[in-house]
Amino acid sequence: MTDKVLVVTGGSRGIGAACVIRAAKAGYGRIALNYTSDATAAEATAAAARAHGAEVAVIKGDMAVPADIAHLFDETDARLGPVTHLVNNAGITGRASAFADADPAEIARVIDLNVTGALLVAQAAVRRMSTARGGKGGAIVNISSMAATLGSAGEYVWYAASKGAIDSFTIGLGRELAREGVRVNGVAPGLIATDIHDTSGVTGRLDRLVPTTPMGRAGTADEVADAVLYLLSDAASYTTGAILKVSGGR
């Protein structure tokens, strides 16, 4: 497909930022980079992608808020054209704790973004991509987590549950759209060196868990982005509903 338009939610930092930059390097010419609070990081990532020749639209919006989701895709239509490729990446864990001690409002925030928000982001994309609705087809990669199968006991089981929902969604939507020109896959990262671990409030989480990974190291955001780009690409043309672990064997 020519004229690719890539949307990356949570594209300012971490895995999303790596996807934006790797995609620009791979020749994606038009990229919508969504972020919610860190404008400086968003602009730095956009500049890195522009250095590879991509046109980048930086679009602020909270992917837990339906009006912001609609705005992201309307702005993308207006500035770059309708989305053809989506990295459904924005996600949070909430502050780590035993489940019984967790704040219900925090659990709701995680589900609002990681589940409801991710579904509505995908819906906005599908309405534009599906050949049954006049679109040109496309590809979606949902960012899951190894937490979906490992469970995150004692840290954030609600987050693990939210990613389990994303896995089911990926399988079902992949089947539903298989004859509408849209492939839907997931990537389940393991322990990846990004800011998310500090945000969860557990100091030294990465260092503590690295020895438990079969490869004995954390992964990089670039290593996840490479898997995402493969699933987005035509090299994965017969792959839909798949969830690819990128976890160093975890």
Ligand code: NAP
């Ligand atoms: P990160 O470094 O904390 O970056 C999160 C990104 O999401 C930032 O760009 C942030 O934007 C954005 N974001 C946060 N809340 C948002 C919202 N409400 N609306 C729109 N954007 C929002 O996280 P990460 O580690 O790259 O994680 C990315 C995805 O990978 C998440 O879905 C996460 O669950 C998943 N994952 C990560 C790991 C890991 O070990 N790192 C493992 C498995 C799965 P601002 O810069 O504006 O805050």
